[in-house]
Amino acid sequence: MACMRLPKKKQHAKIFAWLRDNYNFKCVFFFQILQDSLQDLSQQIIDKASGRDLDTLTEKDRQQMCYDMYRLYVIGNDLHGVASTKYSINVFSKIFICKVIVQALGLFEETKGAANEKKTRSVSKMFEKDSMVLFHNIREQLIRLLHERGSWLTTVDSLRQSLKYMWDLVLRIEIPSKSIETAFIGYVRDELKTKLQTGLYDVLLIVYCQCHNQFGSVVQDILSALAFKALEKGQIIPTYGYQTQEDAKRRYAELLSSVFETHWKGMTDDQMFQEAIKWTPFAHFLDMFYQADQHLGQESGLQLIKAISAVEDRMNQLKSGTILVKDHSVICANFEQFEKLIMLMMKKDKREMDPTYLRQLVDLRSKELQAFLEVYGLVTELINMCSRFEVDIVALERKHRSLQNIHDVPIAHLCTPGKLDNIMRPEDYRPVVAAFDLSPEELDLLPQMKHCSTSLVFTNKWDSTGHRMKRQKERKLSVSETFEHVWEQSITWWNTIKGKIKQGTMTFQEFDKIFGKHDCQIIETEFNLMEENGTWIKERMAQIQLFRDLENCVEGARIILQVVAAYGLNGDFKPIELITSVMKGTDIAMNALDQSLRQICSILGGVQEKHITCLREFINCEPLILWLKESMPSGLKELKVFVDLATISAGEGDIEIAKVRCLHSATTGYAPLIFNLNDEYRLQRLP
Known part of the structure; x- marks a missing residue:
């Protein structure tokens, strides 16, 4: 039977139902399923927390995550309540349940806090159960569980197992909220420290010396502090057969020497430095044995001196700036430990340092x-x-x-x-x-x-200037010459055209020479490189688009005026005449372009190349057009009669019939121009 990855609510409900229905079931297999499910759920919470920036969540996503995490820790709390009544549920499963609750609660608080200014009364009503009250209750119940099940600290094996499988398991819990993590880990750490202080120091020291690498950093730090306290104050160490307290103290000093020698054996200077500011117990060794290493063995004492020298060397290199980049990175990643070591050494040497100096x-x-x-x-x-x-x-x-x-x-x-x-x-x-x-x-x-290198216009100028300077020098340019001549000339030119475009004094002819016929999106990108989101950009883009529309309309305007001239039309064609006059010389400044031309462009926008060709043919056929208008004053009706008669007259000759059909098709197609065109025709009525 495999553990399925289910949505949070259903997964909790499934575990809840299993506990309720199988409280006498003592199969280890089912307990493994329970722990695997909870571990999978815990990982999902951590993935959610690390996979996004909570400050950037939308209001909808933030509320959804708050709701999901709220539902998760409330159902988890119910699950914990049921598990607490089942003696067949082992302590590890109960710890895993508490772990999921605290993690969900931490992500809930972090998500809610990411936008706390948006809290409303309705949101408060949605989350009826106070998260912090529940947090304190779970924390107290977990501490009670640890005290009840992890209280056998009188032997080396019992202490080691209690620390490794219970306290250390809890103190390694990763919580998405820094404040919740501090409150939770700090509280559990203080409880463990108090509990260990009431135990047997010789047992504690042996566990520390033999098993310290098996624990996380929090437990290591507690054990280190208590171990060195025991060694420093020999009178609190039971002698257990030793003649004097000094003998007992020497015994534990030998154990500590063994720990140090084993951990630091064969390390290079770089490794010693990195280990010194990563290995939590080193601060306790430094505090205890700095300039007073008589209790350590010869080898461990020498290793301690080398490690201290490595830290001091990095401090001096940090001051002078000669520190290696990799060492600086290690210091940044472990700054609190590095600062702690430096301050300890300063204190031992009776020197002072401003608290902010190292930072x-x-x-x-x-x-x-x-x-x-x-x-x-x-x-x-x-x-x-x-x-x-x-x-x-x-x-x-x-x-x-x-x-x-x-x-x-x-x-x-x-x-x-x-x-x-x-x-x-x-x-x-x-x-x-x-x-x-x-x-x-x-x-x-x-x-x-x-x-500027991302600008097509600038790089074109840069290239041409660079090649020209190279030809002048007749050799490769130096880097300094590139700055002095190529860059200076290019950027001066760039600033000049930027000023002319911004002010609108650049002519369209000059603009086309520089920018070519790139589409508007590329041109707008170029403008933004000149001045990002400049207030002038929108106006210039509108002027460029209008000018291009005018260029597209000018041929249509010219052919229409030719029709007007050919057939002597007397209507109002001044807007058409305005377009052609404006476009006679394209050397017009951007800010001088009349925006009223936009309406004319919209009228001529439908004139395509095929229309221009047709109008050109219409002009070429002027004699025929005039004959048709004079011969058939009634228009299409007379044309139909004429075509019928011409068809009869054509007889059965293929060529004659084709001529009649051609005349019929052409005349029908051009009929609006042929028969409806009069002297008073205006632009708006022109077909």
Whole structure:
């Protein structure tokens, strides 16, 4: 029988029903199904919490998640109530139930808190059971369970099993809410610490020395603190046959030496440093044996000195800026432990340090590292831009490739290291990147160059300027020459056309030379590169579209005026005449384009190339048209009679019949123009 992955409500209901109906069932197999189901449910909650940014949830999604988590912890609480009455349910299953409840409750609080300004009375009514009251109840019941089932701490085996399979299991619970996690883990940790302080210290020390690697960081920290307290105050350690307290103390010192030697054996300097700020017990070793390692064995004492030296070296490198990037990353990831070690050493040496100094120092180096990473990306773009024509970038490319992996590179090789003591306002500090031998002025230009490099118009100008400068120099350009000549000329030109377009003084003829016939979407993208969301962009795009519409309409307008001239029409065709006069010379400024022409464009929008061809033929056939109008004043009726007579006269000759049919088809198609066109025809009535 396999555990099915079911929706939360149904899965809880299934477990609830099973507990209710099988409370005397003691099959281990079913208990495994229960634990697997709960573990799967727990993982679903953690996945939900880690898979999205709660602050960006829509109101609908936020309410749905709140409801799901509320339903989950309420049903879970009912499930826990039933499980508490079933003595056949083992302690691990009860812990798993509490785990799911606390996790669901944590995600509920976190989701609700992500938009607490949106809380309303109706939302409060929806969640009738107070989450924090339920949280405190579950926490108290869990502590009671741990005290009842995990109270056998008098032997090494009982203490180890109680810690590993109960307390450590609870203290490793991952909770989506930081505040809930702090309240939960902190409370359980304090309860365990109090409980262990009432036990036998020799048992505790043996478990610590023999089994410390089996526990999570919280239990390790508690055991370390109590173990060193026991060692420091030898009088509280039972002698158990030893002659003096000093003998007992020496015995546990030997155990601790064994722990240290085993854990640190064969480590390199890098490994020792990383382990020192990751291994929780190291702070206790440092506090106990710094400059007083007489209780440690010779080998462990030497290892401790090396580990302390490794930490001190990184501190000095952090000050000077010579720290490796990988070591800085380790410090950032374990800052609290690193700070704790440094402050302990300062205290032991009777030296003082501003509480914020270390944080500021680490942040200073972080700024330098971030500045380098940003410049590295910009230099990548510089190399790409220089590759568009001949530039001597061999040295720059070599340096760029060598810095692809900077884990083992000192930060001082990337940036000129700042001295924290000389910086008045660390928050305003601007690092100087020195890795690429570019001047500060050139570095300042790189962000703008990257921005402009995405513009088709700018890169066209960049390319033409670069090739022209190369021909003038008759050799490859240097990087500095590229900045001085190619960049300066290109950006000056770019700013000039940007100003003319923004003000609307650029003519359409000049615009077409620069931008070509790209579609409006590409042109709008170019404009946004000039000034993102500029208030002028919408107006310019409308003018460009109108001008293009006019270009499409001008042929239609010209052929209509030819019809007007050919047939002597006297109607109002001034709008048509206006379009042709405007488009006679296309060198018109954008802001000078008459917006009233838009209405005329809408009238002529339906005139297509086939219509223009037809009108052109209509003009060419003027003699025939005039003859038809004069011969058939009644229009189509007379045409029909004429066609019938012509057909009879044609006899059976194929050619004559085809001529008649051709005349009939053409005349019928052009009938509105032939028979309805008069001297007073206007633009709106023109077919």
